[in-house]
Amino acid sequence: MPASSPGLRKVFNPAASDDGDELHFCTTCAFSQACLSQGYAKSDLADLHVLVDHVGPYKPGDYLFREGDAFNAIAAVRGGTVKTFIIDAAGNEQVLGFYLPGEVIGLNAIHSERYPCNAVALDTVTLCRFSFPQLSLLATRMPGLQQQLFKLLSLDIGKASLLSGDHSADERLAAFMVLLSRRYAARGFSPRRYTLTMARADIANYLRLAPETVSRILKRFSTDGLVEIQQRDVHLVDFERLDALAKPVLRT
Amino acid sequence: MTDLGAPSDIERLARNLGRGGGRYALYPPPRSFRPFSDARFCAAIRDSNGDPIPAQLALHFDIPASYRTSFCGNDSGPRPADSARAEAYGHRLVREIGLTGSLFDRDRDVVNVSLAPGMTRWMSASQVEELLSSLDRHFHLRPVGGLDLAMTVEPDRTSLSPLRDWAALGFNRVGIGMGSLLAADAPPEQRGMRLRSTIDALRDAGFANLRVELPYGLPHQAFEAFDALLSAVIETGPERVGLRNCAAYADVAPSATNGVSSTALQARMLLAAAERLADAGYLHVGLDVFARPNDALVLAQRRGRLYRDALGFGVHGPTDLIGFGVGAISQLGGCHAQNPLDLSTWESRLDRGQRPIDHGIELDADDRIRASVLQEILCQGEIAVRGLEARCGLDFKEAFAEELDALAPLFEEGSLSWEDGRLRLDRIARLSARAIASAFDRHSWANLGVPQQIRASG
Numbered sequence: 001m002p003a004s005s006p007g008l009r010k011v012f013n014p015a016a017s018d019d020g021d022e023l024h025f026c027t028t029c030a031f032s033q034a035c036l037s038q039g040y041a042k043s044d045l046a047d048l049h050v051l052v053d054h055v056g057p058y059k060p061g062d063y064l065f066r067e068g069d070a071f072n073a074i075a076a077v078r079g080g081t082v083k084t085f086i087i088d089a090a091g092n093e094q095v096l097g098f099y100l101p102g103e104v105i106g107l108n109a110i111h112s113e114r115y116p117c118n119a120v121a122l123d124t125v126t127l128c129r130f131s132f133p134q135l136s137l138l139a140t141r142m143p144g145l146q147q148q149l150f151k152l153l154s155l156d157i158g159k160a161s162l163l164s165g166d167h168s169a170d171e172r173l174a175a176f177m178v179l180l181s182r183r184y185a186a187r188g189f190s191p192r193r194y195t196l197t198m199a200r201a202d203i204a205n206y207l208r209l210a211p212e213t214v215s216r217i218l219k220r221f222s223t224d225g226l227v228e229i230q231q232r233d234v235h236l237v238d239f240e241r242l243d244a245l246a247k248p249v250l251r252t
Numbered sequence: 253m254t255d256l257g258a259p260s261d262i263e264r265l266a267r268n269l270g271r272g273g274g275r276y277a278l279y280p281p282p283r284s285f286r287p288f289s290d291a292r293f294c295a296a297i298r299d300s301n302g303d304p305i306p307a308q309l310a311l312h313f314d315i316p317a318s319y320r321t322s323f324c325g326n327d328s329g330p331r332p333a334d335s336a337r338a339e340a341y342g343h344r345l346v347r348e349i350g351l352t353g354s355l356f357d358r359d360r361d362v363v364n365v366s367l368a369p370g371m372t373r374w375m376s377a378s379q380v381e382e383l384l385s386s387l388d389r390h391f392h393l394r395p396v397g398g399l400d401l402a403m404t405v406e407p408d409r410t411s412l413s414p415l416r417d418w419a420a421l422g423f424n425r426v427g428i429g430m431g432s433l434l435a436a437d438a439p440p441e442q443r444g445m446r447l448r449s450t451i452d453a454l455r456d457a458g459f460a461n462l463r464v465e466l467p468y469g470l471p472h473q474a475f476e477a478f479d480a481l482l483s484a485v486i487e488t489g490p491e492r493v494g495l496r497n498c499a500a501y502a503d504v505a506p507s508a509t510n511g512v513s514s515t516a517l518q519a520r521m522l523l524a525a526a527e528r529l530a531d532a533g534y535l536h537v538g539l540d541v542f543a544r545p546n547d548a549l550v551l552a553q554r555r556g557r558l559y560r561d562a563l564g565f566g567v568h569g570p571t572d573l574i575g576f577g578v579g580a581i582s583q584l585g586g587c588h589a590q591n592p593l594d595l596s597t598w599e600s601r602l603d604r605g606q607r608p609i610d611h612g613i614e615l616d617a618d619d620r621i622r623a624s625v626l627q628e629i630l631c632q633g634e635i636a637v638r639g640l641e642a643r644c645g646l647d648f649k650e651a652f653a654e655e656l657d658a659l660a661p662l663f664e665e666g667s668l669s670w671e672d673g674r675l676r677l678d679r680i681a682r683l684s685a686r687a688i689a690s691a692f693d694r695h696s697w698a699n700l701g702v703p704q705q706i707r708a709s710g
Contacts, residue, residue: 193642199302212359215305222305230570231303231586233643 054078056126064105064119064127071109073129077101080125081197084117085205095206098122098198100180102187104152106132123197167249172207173217174242175249177227181236192239196232259665264680266519268667269497273690276539276630278562278583279623280613284695288589288612294355296585296614300572301357307572307584309356310364311387312563313345313371314577316595321370321406323465324498325431335412338375341577344602346386348576351607353390362393363568366402368577369429373406377413381421400425400567406432407450415457426454427463428490430481434467440477444484451488461547463492468525469499469518478521486532491547495525495540526683538630539685541565558631562588565631587614618694621646625692633682635675648675655691662688 025032055075058064064075064082082099096117099105109115110132139146167175185191196203204211221227226242228235236242259267274281300306319334365387367380393399402425403418405411411418428450433443447464454462464485468478485493499518526536534542535550538558543549552558552567559566561573562581572584578598580591589612592598601608615623621644628635637648649656662668667681668688681688 193645196304199299200304200306201302203304211357215359218304229305230643231307234304235643 053129054126055129056080056124058121058125058127060121060123062121062125064121064125065115066118067115069115071106071113071115071132073131074104074106074110074135075127075129076104078126078128081122082119082125083122083198083202084119086117093205095202097206098202100183100187100197103183107153110153122199122202169207169209169213170217171245171249173209173214174221174226175246176203176207177234177236178239178243178246178250181239192236194234196234261680262516262519262523264665264667265523265684266515268662268681268684268687269515269518269522271684271687271690273686274693276626276686276689276693277560277564278581278588279626279693280588280615280619280695281693282581282588282590285588285590285611285613288587288609290607290609292587292614293582293589293607293609293612296587296589297352297355298585300585301355301360306357306360307570308568309360309362309391310366310561310563310566310568310571310573311362311391312364312366312573312575312580313368313383314575314580314591315341315368315371315374316578319370319374320368321373321404321429322431323369323429323496324467324470325434334374335376338379342375342379342382344599345383345576347602347605348608349383349386349390351602351605352574352576353387356391358392360392360572361398362387362391363398363571364400364402364563364566365393366400366425366563367404369404369427372403372411372413372418375412377411377417377421380418384421396422396424402427402563404429405450405454406430407446408432415453415459419458424459425461425463426459427465427494428454429465430467433481434470434473440480443481444487447481447484448488451490461492462490463494464488464490465494465496466525467496467498468521469497473521475517475520475524479524482525482528486528491544492549493529493534493542495522495542497522497540522683523680526679536679536682537565538633538682540683553631556632560627560630582609582612586620588612621651622692622694625652626689629677629685629689629692633677633685636673637675638673652692658691659688 053073056078058080067086077099079101082105084096084099084105085093086096088094099119105119105127106115108117135145135149139149180194180196181191184194198206200214201211204214207214218227218229221242222229226236226238226245228237365384371380387393399422401421401423403423404427405415406429428447430447433446451462451464466478466481466485467473497518499515522540526542529542530536533544535545537543537549537553538560541549541564548567549558549565552569557567557569559568559570561571561583562575563573572582574582574584575591578591578595579593582589589609591608592601592610597610598608613619621640624640624644625635628640635648640646641648659668662681667678669676669678677685677688
């Protein structure tokens with residue numbers, strides 16, 4: 001009898017890659033590669049007094065920061081998903097983006113020294129906060145880190161372009177699915193199977209579609225054998241066709 | 253059981269029936285439910301609205317136990333004075349529909365609506381019509397053709413309204429309970445005739461999909477009497493036949509089933525029925541359910557869309573279930589929830605304008621995987637192990653090593669086998685799939701003896 005069987009676990013994109021400690025970077029760390037390639041181990045960062053704070057866990061719905069809050073740190077997501085959004089003049093929420101483990105939030109605040117948007121945890125979120133003044137100082141001594149920062153900045157700008165252009169709803173949704181796949185794959189998770197951590201209303205808002213349109217398109221994708229979807233679990237069955245559909249949006 | 257050679261089919265079936273197992277209409281079963289707040293219920297609904305493709309909805313109405321009909325007999329019918337109660341009950345159901353319906357996104361189609369057994373003899377068609385129009389205001393009901401509207405009637409216990417009134421409301425799935433026919437007052441030689449006249453009346457009223465629920469394993473039920481009734485059922489040609497195991501039926505501990513017919517006799521009845529139904533052209537859908545080859549159940553099974561929930565088998569794939577009424581069960585958004593079992597609590601919550609949800613359970617990762625295994629066993633008669641492993645990110649034989657160990661005797665005797673990455677149930681095992689299912693049930697009676705296995709948090 002299964003009396004002593006351990007709980008069966010499911011591990012596609014686990015909520016947290018909480019495997020770092022005093023001496024080791026987390027596997028999903030946005031900066032570990034840049035630092036290690038420059039010969040800086042995590043202990044060296046501490047010697048340089050670069051503050052690396054592990055914060056959280058935040059519960060679903062918790063605000064990480066609000067629009068207008070003073071900016072002094074950027075944060076990498078260690079676990080969970082963060083949604084950023086603004087409230088427009090009409091009082092409606094406009095979703096700006098989703099941040100997965102290993103991705104960095106707060107980059108769009110560098111310019112004005114205040115956060116230009118809200119950030120909220122969609123599930124259990126843990127963060128790694130870097131004091132920004134000290135990180136930029138470190139970047140002047142570490143060209144690889146500087147490059148990494150620039151790369152992150154350009155990625156952050158690039159993400160917004162998913163919505164620009166006259167692409168069809170099908171193409172944008174396919175691009176959304178393919179981009180999520182690439183982002184999970186980049187962090188070592190399965191590119192073909194992932195669990196959507198955002199509600200369809202958030203996806204729809206982000207893509208500026210109606211929620212029922214998102215569902216209708218996904219149902220069609222599913223009938224056409226592009227994807228299999230069970231509750232929040234997504235399986236990209238025919239990645240090539242989905243990728244081809246997303247091509248006009250992603251271009252690469 | 254003989255000790256010479258392989259056990260016979262009847263021996264295997266009897267042994268499996270003896271292993272027990274719950275109804276497996278839903279997993280985890282109601283006995284695992286704990287107090288459950290309305291806030292969690294609402295969060296579960298929001299959660300289900302947030303799925304990329306939110307599940308379609310199945311709605312059902314439950315009624316107080318004293319008015320329900322039992323498929324195994326022994327229930328008392330309503331008295332004339334009860335119609336005022338039915339009226340009041342209906343009004344509260346309408347309030348409940350309003351309170352719960354507003355929580356669902358409007359693009360979630362309702363594909364199934366069903367009435368508790370006994371509801372058609374307690375409530376009139378016009379009372380139920382009010383409920384349906386209330387559903388129509390708060391939910392998006394699929395148009396006729398895409399909507400299964402299910403009700404139950406009993407021979408000799410005519411519904412409160414003429415059958416054609418129910419047909420006019422759009423009911424298109426009718427279950428026929430035989431409990432009352434088997435009660436002592438009906439002479440055995442008249443049972444077939446009474447069943448026939450009921451079926452004729454239903455056909456005349458225009459119902460095209462009939463399901464007869466034939467009980468077996470009743471106390472003092474002789475094989476010959478069962479077999480005679482089965483002949484009558486086959487002769488009337490319903491689209492579906494359900495065999496109700498009244499000995500193992502219900503969510504009761506094995507000790508409470510003492511004094512009923514032996515598993516050997518139950519096995520004999522079940523196997524004989526399965527064979528005679530097969531000869532008459534019925535296919536075995538799963539558990540105790542048989543249907544004609546062109547029936548929606550069979551087609552859904554072929555397309556992998558058969559789904560089992562608290563109402564039994566459904567043909568629309570995974571649907572979220574919402575129950576209205578006293579003791580009604582809902583299944584959605586990773587939780588099961590149930591209304592209060594006593595009428596006065598249900599009434600007083602609604603009278604205060606509150607949703608009546610009372611207890612339930614949030615499924616953890618373990619529950620979800622087991623529920624998915626049970627769906628495959630009960631709906632498909634096999635576990636597509638490779639698909640399950642990919643979907644759930646586990647190694648089946650490793651994750652379920654103890655369960656498979658416990659089932660080793662069934663592999664030895666051929667009830668279970670491995671075939672091309674699938675764990676297949678043979679004909680006998682499919683007839684007694686509850687026993688196989690119970691091996692994968694962390695909440696089963698056998699396991700309840702181990703207190704640490706019952707999660708403290710629901």
